[in-house]
Amino acid sequence: HPSEVQRMVAQVLGVPSNAITVNVRRMGGGFGGKETQGNQFATLAAVAARKLRRAVKFRPDRDDDMTATGKRHDFLVHYDVGFDEEGRIRALQANYAARCGFSADLSGPVTDRALFHADNAYFYPHVKLTSQPLKTNTVSNTAFRGFGGPQGMLGGERIIEEIAYALGKDPLEIRKLNFYGDAHSGRNVTPYHQKIEDNIIGRIVDELEASADYQARRAAIIEFNRSSRVIRKGIALTPVKFGISFTLTHLNQAGALVHIYTDGSVHLNHGGTEMGQGVYTKVAQVLADSFQIDIDRVKITATTTGKVPNTSATAASSGSDLNGMAAFDAARQIKERLVAFAAERWQTTAENVTFTANHVRIGDDLVPFAQFVQEAYGARVQLSAAGFYATPGIHWDRAAGRGTPFYYFAYGAAVSEVSVDTLTGEYMIDRVDVLHDVGRSLNPAIDLGQIEGGFVQGMGWLTTEELWWDEKGRLRTHAPSTYKIPLASDRPKIFNVRLAEWSENAEETIGRSKAVGEPPLMLPISVVEALSMAVASVAGYRECPRLDTPATPERVLMAVERLRAG
Template sequence: MRKLPAIKVKQPAAVDCVVGKPENHESVFKHVKGQAIYIDDQLEMSNQLHAAVGISQIAHGRIKKLDLTAVYKAEGVIAVVTAKDVPGQLDIGPVFHGDKLLAKDIVEYYGQPLFAVAACSHQQAWQAVKLAQIEYEPIPPILEVWHALEQKSFIRPSHVMQRGNVTLAINDAPHQITGQINIGGQEHFYLEGQIAYAIPSEDEGVLVYSSSQHPSEIQKVVAEVLNIPFSLVTVEVRRLGGGFGGKESQAAPWACLAALLARVTRQPVKLRLNRDDDMEMTGKRHPFVNSYRIGFDDNGRILGAEFTLNANCGYSPDLSDAVVDRAMFHVDNAYYLDQVKIVGNRCKTNLASNTAFRGFGSPQGMITMEAAIDDIARYLGKDPLVIRKINFYDSKSTHRNITPYYQVVEQNILPTLINQLEQSSDYQWRRIQLRKFNVENKILKKGLSLTPVKFGISFNVKHLNQAGALIHIYTDGSIHLNHGGTEMGQGLLTKVAQIVAEEFKVDSSNVYISATRTDKVPNASATAASSGTDLNGKAAQNAAKIIKKRLIEFASQYFSVNKNEIGFVDNYLKVGSRLILFTELIQLAYVNRVSLSATGYYRTPKIYYDREKSAGRPFFYFANGAAVSEVIVDCLTGEYKVLRVDVLHDVGRSINPAIDIGQIEGGFVQGMGWLTTEELVWNDQGQLLTTGPATYKIPTVGDMPVDFRVQLFADAPNPENTIYHSKAVGEPPLMLAISVWAAIRDAISSLANYSISPRLDTPATPERVLQAIEQQCTASEVGL
């Protein structure tokens, strides 16, 4: 047997797992100190140019004349490109055709890109695009969902899910209700706007820095626009200043235009959209106009339900087909629907193409169901929580655990979670106190609501559920990690680094994370669908296991010790009764020619969906949560305040509780903004009027709940083969904020002694709340 090298031997200390620890975000101090490098912070090259985009000033029409003479002659202008200058494909649609890089003959929304300019400075470029002389032949635009439905204007065919005889079930039910809700869109309003920086390279290639959630998609469309092989395009993303879905598909045009101008000029080109241009030119969360018809019994149990979901998709397909599908998948939320029909319409309008946004259609589906549940409760004179409980999925039942798309709800923890939240939030006692307050106060009314969330985790499209990772271990023992996920502030890189550190049982500070690059991990899916840690974490874990296996096999042979006597502990390798430092193990392995590099790969198992049959298992598992929100409403002004929020959320076995709680808090507040203050307004010509923080109101510190309590649901590890039995946390918390909207409705309903369910479209601005109050008073003949 060979002797161990001379090393300092000690017994391993008690090891705290790296996974499960509330570690800081890997860039937290850089963010606070202003040292985190974003694209606009990169040092500029001496010959760098700046780009700007000329846009349409009408919503729909034919281009009769595009005179760019004055643009070419403007100070500092080096190059101007139009659709005819694109050497490859003009259509950059991520799934279906229809998304044009530059309009050629027809413009289809106000703000559509028509041409791009490269100049010596940002200011010169944006001044130059305003000099274009353009004449149009206007065509009447379609701006509203009802108009699109009337004219049968759709970007994709409608889809229908149906189980049983819905019409008969509703008609034969003891009670029926109908309802409609208009659900507003939402601007992503990331701190870092859309930006791309392209540097030409050899062989007509290009290096692109993009603020994108999907570097591989950027690589693909840039290559297709330039008509070069994908391998000649390298895309790098170190971090994004926020994405929320707005940089999944819609980061692509700006990268393509920067790359095109770099090709034409043979100089580096940066294209950064100003805030107002960004908001005007890019899509939002889809507005929906949804209706429902429901039959139920005397207890409030739903016997038949019919939903029609009408999405305002904008002018092109983008990702709308999948967004509407996901809204359909989530309209049931936490409730079993036996006889059910769900119709999803993809309405084409002359607005910027709406796109992915945190929740990806699910919030628009869920809020429709929650509105219906509240309506049933008001109709029967019961607490909405009672109606919710009686309609929950039931895992113990032989049939009440099957979704409308025939997926079995296998881990139904919501009844237990909600019972726990009901107790910890003092829901029943507060409900009694709240009713008493409302009787005693004529002007101020309080509302309380507890709403659940059941959110499916996986991409709708099966092939996107895959990921790769790359790990190098250097001879000093430091670990280099790269994977296909992008960091947009959500802590993905931190979590994956913890996973790798856990596998090798080393400090997470020993794992160094590099920028996401298409030449390191190819063909990666977007960082979206709340799957970033699930996919990339598993891929990184698999890469680490490959190297671990090599090291254990080497140590077994080198030290003549059985493999089962070898393990990684506290920065050491335990070999029988002895310890060798991880660094020394790596040096020894290198000298003995053991490969210290590996790629890992992961694909999500079990998932599928048969669109023809409207059946399958589109989600690997469900994440759950619930929130209790209490509000106070001024019935004279419609103003309101969120007094208290209690959240209990299921993340399985948390990889990093600090990051998970931060995601829950942030998601809730963003959802609250969508439902209360963030109102998008267009004029009758299709021009967006809310193009900055002065007119578009995202939540501020003053809008935060006065009392905000967030807890992670304990003892619910994910039973599936997920990364350390954790669950996704990116999107599900946003829908917890539906409880705020429902609580506002509850307060308004108190004016009619909870006998009438008010119509309250979203966002529930003070103006809309006041209108609902007036309608409630009129309907119930109550004066203020």
């Protein structure tokens, strides 16, 4: 969040914002921690630089960094749910309590977003959801990929799981029964009163259920578990519906600066920061497509508050949406000037001017793009523009608890199959199948990478990445030696990921694409549900195992022993 760092440094030094320029190079991963927690290092460096009158760099040791910076908020969810004999939810009351740490940081909006996603893909006809941010003697927790949404969604999926075990049914049957309906069903209003008008979760789940052969595999697993003494298997299919936009409405804006030089090369700068998610590439593609030039003719420079001011955080999965549209707006302004110039210079109409394959077609003439730009420069046409975009049609009244906080929703589903050693609690992720909705993808290779990476990261969050504080609030799992991050060897043995290529965003996003940063992180809820099924098999699937996350081998083993004893 370059502009927030700029404001913080300016306030600490007692100078106006125009005295501070923040430059952000490409980063090796973001995932939320750099949204606000970079402020402390920037302000400390600025104070030291002013005091010492020399350049200052902070480079924390990994152990210090993990100890001092915030984590994802851990939640304790209490719920009461009423449902009928079929498993359809009639009423729900739930409280989401969160460990926030010693200061507020982003805990307010994080706990808000948990409530926004407590419904996941399910319709609750009567519902009361509350959040409970708790001050604790631990490090101040902060943003993390999904920003409270994953915790809210996990709570919602546990409720579905409880209903399924209470009725002795396949959880997928309960899920499908409770899905939001279409606009005419009367079952398309969220707890925050936004209407779901782009619902495709039914189609996503049906297609994945068929392509992953879910029903046959589940029947085979139940048969396997009947005779297997030690190894038990589980399978689960879980959906994802994730809202896209900042819930703080004014953050849904972006700017971009575009120059065309006289040789036809293009310079691009925008407010999005590159942290491995491909936003630089995607926004460059937008310009290349707009001008119909090769992408290597577009130069992207490091994000800086000196070129594009008042940036929003590159967060909420909206980096490509916002900055892509801002760049598109800048290109539109320049193209309008160029088209007007061509129409006057060649004595034709604007309709006869088109950009095509490194050329501009003007009537019957085909002019190379670089030559055309040179002629426009000679005619004193402005070849630079500042683009701007503000997401339309969204608002949120927090006091009333209603509004339209999200521009659209991204959907997905995953089937996970696991094997559990009931003597040790250790397990393997045997196979994962994913079908995910990215609208009309701007770059399928990048989007597939985001889905695969998001799944593995979410799998780590839910299974192995256990945080442990002592009684004085000191983090003891403060290094990779004690904090178990997934390795390449932990990836699913069979990992099939597909894009829903038929999907197209109903809203006017860039290229009718959809965001892909955060939604895939919640797909591995299916891993936890599959582990639950394997554990439940030791007691004839009669009781919900209620696995806490992260579902470490120790927790899995304790759940197995508890069910066997019960």
